[in-house]
Amino acid sequence: MAKISLKVNGQSRAVDVDPAMPLLYVLRNDFKLNGPKFGCGLGQCGACTVVMNGNAIRSCVTEVKDVGGRAITTLEGLGSVKKPHPLQKAFMDEQALQCGYCINGFIMSAKALLDKNPKPTDADIKEALAGNLCRCGTHTRILRAVKRASGQKV
Amino acid sequence: MKKFDLSRRELLKAGGALIVSFNLFPAMDLLAQAEPGAQGMPDPKQLDSWIAVAQDGTVTVFTSKVELGTGIKTALAQIAAEELDVPLAKIKVDMGDTDKTIDQATTSGSRTIERAGPQIRQAAAAARKELLRLASQRLGAPAEKLTVKDGIVSVAGNPSKRVSYAQLIGGKRFNVTIQAEGKAGELKLAQDVKAKDPNEYQTVGKPAPRVDVPPKTTGEAVYVHDVRIPGMLHGRVVRPPVINTAPASIDEDSVKDIPGLVKIVREGSFVGVVAKTEWAAIQAAQKLKVTWEKPPFQLPANREELDKYLTGNKSFTTLKAGEKGDPAGALDKTKKRYEAVFRWPFQMHGMIGPSCAVADVRGNKATVWSGCQGPFRTRASISSLLKIPEENVRVIYHEGSGSYGRLSNDDGAEDAALLSRAVGAPVRIQWMRQDEHGWEPKGPAQLQKLRAGVDADGKIVAWEFVDYSLPWTVAATTTLLASQQIGLKSKVPGQGNGNQGGGEIYAFENTKVLAEEIPWMKPEPIPLRTSNLRAPGQLSRCFASETLLSEIAADLGVDPIELRLRYLTADARATDVLKRVAEKSQWQRRRQPAEASNAPTAKGRGVAMTRRAGGYTAAVADVEVERATGKVAVRRITLTHDCGLIVNPDGVKNQVEGNIVQGVSRALYEEVAFDGNAVTSVDWEGYPILRFPDVPELDIVLIDRRDVSPLGAGELSTVPIPAAIGNAIFDATGARLRDVPFTPKRVLAALKATKPA
Numbered sequence: 001m002a003k004i005s006l007k008v009n010g011q012s013r014a015v016d017v018d019p020a021m022p023l024l025y026v027l028r029n030d031f032k033l034n035g036p037k038f039g040c041g042l043g044q045c046g047a048c049t050v051v052m053n054g055n056a057i058r059s060c061v062t063e064v065k066d067v068g069g070r071a072i073t074t075l076e077g078l079g080s081v082k083k084p085h086p087l088q089k090a091f092m093d094e095q096a097l098q099c100g101y102c103i104n105g106f107i108m109s110a111k112a113l114l115d116k117n118p119k120p121t122d123a124d125i126k127e128a129l130a131g132n133l134c135r136c137g138t139h140t141r142i143l144r145a146v147k148r149a150s151g152q153k154v
Numbered sequence: 155m156k157k158f159d160l161s162r163r164e165l166l167k168a169g170g171a172l173i174v175s176f177n178l179f180p181a182m183d184l185l186a187q188a189e190p191g192a193q194g195m196p197d198p199k200q201l202d203s204w205i206a207v208a209q210d211g212t213v214t215v216f217t218s219k220v221e222l223g224t225g226i227k228t229a230l231a232q233i234a235a236e237e238l239d240v241p242l243a244k245i246k247v248d249m250g251d252t253d254k255t256i257d258q259a260t261t262s263g264s265r266t267i268e269r270a271g272p273q274i275r276q277a278a279a280a281a282r283k284e285l286l287r288l289a290s291q292r293l294g295a296p297a298e299k300l301t302v303k304d305g306i307v308s309v310a311g312n313p314s315k316r317v318s319y320a321q322l323i324g325g326k327r328f329n330v331t332i333q334a335e336g337k338a339g340e341l342k343l344a345q346d347v348k349a350k351d352p353n354e355y356q357t358v359g360k361p362a363p364r365v366d367v368p369p370k371t372t373g374e375a376v377y378v379h380d381v382r383i384p385g386m387l388h389g390r391v392v393r394p395p396v397i398n399t400a401p402a403s404i405d406e407d408s409v410k411d412i413p414g415l416v417k418i419v420r421e422g423s424f425v426g427v428v429a430k431t432e433w434a435a436i437q438a439a440q441k442l443k444v445t446w447e448k449p450p451f452q453l454p455a456n457r458e459e460l461d462k463y464l465t466g467n468k469s470f471t472t473l474k475a476g477e478k479g480d481p482a483g484a485l486d487k488t489k490k491r492y493e494a495v496f497r498w499p500f501q502m503h504g505m506i507g508p509s510c511a512v513a514d515v516r517g518n519k520a521t522v523w524s525g526c527q528g529p530f531r532t533r534a535s536i537s538s539l540l541k542i543p544e545e546n547v548r549v550i551y552h553e554g555s556g557s558y559g560r561l562s563n564d565d566g567a568e569d570a571a572l573l574s575r576a577v578g579a580p581v582r583i584q585w586m587r588q589d590e591h592g593w594e595p596k597g598p599a600q601l602q603k604l605r606a607g608v609d610a611d612g613k614i615v616a617w618e619f620v621d622y623s624l625p626w627t628v629a630a631t632t633t634l635l636a637s638q639q640i641g642l643k644s645k646v647p648g649q650g651n652g653n654q655g656g657g658e659i660y661a662f663e664n665t666k667v668l669a670e671e672i673p674w675m676k677p678e679p680i681p682l683r684t685s686n687l688r689a690p691g692q693l694s695r696c697f698a699s700e701t702l703l704s705e706i707a708a709d710l711g712v713d714p715i716e717l718r719l720r721y722l723t724a725d726a727r728a729t730d731v732l733k734r735v736a737e738k739s740q741w742q743r744r745r746q747p748a749e750a751s752n753a754p755t756a757k758g759r760g761v762a763m764t765r766r767a768g769g770y771t772a773a774v775a776d777v778e779v780e781r782a783t784g785k786v787a788v789r790r791i792t793l794t795h796d797c798g799l800i801v802n803p804d805g806v807k808n809q810v811e812g813n814i815v816q817g818v819s820r821a822l823y824e825e826v827a828f829d830g831n832a833v834t835s836v837d838w839e840g841y842p843i844l845r846f847p848d849v850p851e852l853d854i855v856l857i858d859r860r861d862v863s864p865l866g867a868g869e870l871s872t873v874p875i876p877a878a879i880g881n882a883i884f885d886a887t888g889a890r891l892r893d894v895p896f897t898p899k900r901v902l903a904a905l906k907a908t909k910p911a
Contacts, residue, residue, distance in 0.1 A: 101556065
């Protein structure tokens with residue numbers, strides 16, 4: 001166990017955990033953040049995605065000791081139902097989910113994409129989201145939502 | 155912000171002043187931790203069991219049906235809003251708590267709108283009738299002179315005379331008895347009460363944004379995976395991805411250094427660990443050294459052995475979808491005969507979030523939080539597992555990951571219950587990825603043998619279709635995984651994998667469409683256990699029958715749509731979906747395959763259709779096949795869909811889109827790998843599913859039929875996708891595929907086996 005200080009959604013907090021534990025479990029169980037989800041624990045499906053220093057990363061395979069002082073943003077850090085982030089609003093407007101278990105990963109991957117590439121093409125979006133799995137098959141809606149969030153014609 | 159940490163004491167202090175917000179849903183769960191059965195079981199004959207009006211006019215509908223991500227929470231709310239003339243936003247739906255709802259059957263088979271829809275509609279109509287009776291007394295006007303808008307009753311022609319639902323009954327019980335006959339899915343409610351004429355619908359039939367969507371985009375939705383109970387411990391199961399025998403030994407020293415480990419639990423061949431933290435439980439499950447006994451039998455070790463098994467064993471039941479005339483006799487007389495064998499692999503439900511549940515077993519009582527499809531089914535299995543009465547078990551539903559049939563059978567709840575009983579505290583379990591891929595019950599493997607005969611006039615006069623399928627070894631009538639491991643044996647061999655889709659919609663003179671169910675129940679739990687996977691068995695049967703039909707059309711030099719229309723004479727809705735898909739896809743009638751070209755990429759299109767549970771659909775697939783590699787790209791799917799009267803058009807569209815995409819994935823990529831002992835595809839690399847760059851364009855036509863009762867949209871449109879794609883590959887290349895999935899290797903082999911045109 002070790003004291004590790006993390007900066008999550010703009011707030012710093014120290015936790016006493018096994019430094020080899022994946023970040024996902026700190027976020028879910030210590031920070032009580034439900035956005036990032038456990039899907040595979042192998043970095044294959046993307047349900048656990050968070051943004052770290054501007055990059056979409058898989059929190060299920062990122063050891064907490066490797067996070068250091070880098071800023072973590074989770075789905076909760078973007079907005080709320082009352083005050084949604086433009087991406088969250090676009091996903092609501094396009095009804096771009098079914099069960100929604102994977103949708104954290106899609107929104108967070110899209111967040112990292114749009115921060116780097118504010119007007120992505122369809123191909124850019126598909127490429128950026130190729131690492132995220134959706135079993136319900138809402139891909140065409142997700143594509144429209146990301147375009148809408150980027151201010152492009154849907 | 156402190157969100158989910160309210161203690162029970164703080165909550166009780168908050169009492170009735172508790173403000174309901176998304177953030178406080180877990181807190182509400184804590185309140186719900188009351189003793190199972192403490193409030194007495196609701197009675198289906200009491201209107202109050204179905205509908206409650208709060209002081210602010212909010213209407214709550216109680217249902218044991220659950221939102222699985224398919225949008226039924228919103229659709230059922232629309233149905234209730236319609237009958238009551240209350241704004242949709244004022245309807246709340248309380249789902250899947252066995253202490254608060256009546257068993258309306260498991261949420262499966264795309265039956266919710268079809269079966270529970272009328273139940274909710276009639277309960278709401280009965281509530282409206284009672285509210286009008288009360289309003290009539292209050293306003294001194296006969297009930298037939300009253301109108302309702304937005305939950306306010308007024309006298310026609312004198313709108314100043316008005317009273318709201320809230321004023322009439324807000325916060326009070328109806329205390330009205332309604333008719334209730336039959337049980338579960340067959341339950342008929344308030345049949346004596348007249349509901350609205352569908353032609354007058356205002357809310358039903360209009361697109362409504364789904365109520366569950368906003369909190370799912372922000373992390374405010376509380377899935378079962380997010381349920382946290384005070385004092386909750388974390389558990390993990392320890393299962394090998396091979397035939398599950400008893401542990402010969404467990405080396406407890408292998409995990410003694412893990413801080414926070416509470417207990418290693420063994421019961422029969424069930425092994426699990428419980429720890430104070432989730433991470434400790436995960437590590438303990440990974441590191442625990444278990445030596446399992448050798449399996450006393452072997453499974454078929456590959457597809458060839460499986461095919462021999464399927465065709466070499468006697469079925470325990472035959473399901474008939476259609477039988478007319480004498481197809482065998484007619485076949486003997488025909489000059490042109492067609493015979494073909496088709497194969498379908500084991501496929502996975504592939505939940506993105508693995509099985510998860512929380513259980514709190516105290517003495518002879520148990521509370522279970524689960525994302526299961528059938529809370530009452532879970533209640534029954536927990537009762538049988540723990541040997542306690544059903545009424546001592548309370549199941550509280552929270553949404554899980556999309557399950558597509560997988561959570562009809564709630565293995566996770568049983569695991570949590572065994573672990574909780576062993577440690578005397580609430581335990582949360584979640585399966586790891588290899589547990590889910592390894593042990594989820596698979597969609598059964600199938601094989602079909604088809605024979606057809608065409609007479610001298612080019613007419614199909616004989617059709618013989620036999621589906622050899624493994625049944626569902628995991629079903630309502632059999633025991634689940636943990637039950638099996640502690641020695642509860644199933645008394646029945648399982649349940650059939652369905653019989654629709656073998657060509658029974660076509661009016662052939664002589665026809666036989668059968669499904670043979672081949673025994674697959676084994677003495678020990680096997681990783682190739684089987685269960686209902688979305689539109690059970692029908693993708694496979696439709697693939698076989700619709701492929702052979704297109705093959706016959708090609709051989710006769712007839713356009714495949716034209717050929718189908720010749721035999722859909724008795725079915726106007728079938729004809730309609732087919733004609734409309736031809737129109738929408740700008741189908742040019744011609745013989746298939748397309749003329750051969752030497753282009754490196756071959757293009758083609760194929761058609762397929764089906765009827766399922768009263769709904770109709772037809773699909774046209776446009777594909778490209780890379781000749782050098784055998785890689786298939788599905789560019790576009792055009793699909794027509796008739797599920798009767800549509801409740802929420804955008805909800806249906808969302809379902810249809812998902813069904814198509816999942817159908818493309820199952821057609822192109824999905825096959826469970828196995829050997830004689832084990833499932834060997836235990837992650838997403840071993841069992842790939844469709845990813846974003848390979849998603850086709852979708853063009854969907856929804857046909858709304860006001861004259862046909864609403865049906866589900868959760869399964870129908872996934873059925874014809876593999877057949878349409880296979881037929882398109884044939885059109886593009888002249889190569890016939892009879893095995894799914896259409897992997898590059900398989901396509902390449904079919905290309906090589908095809909004579910140049």
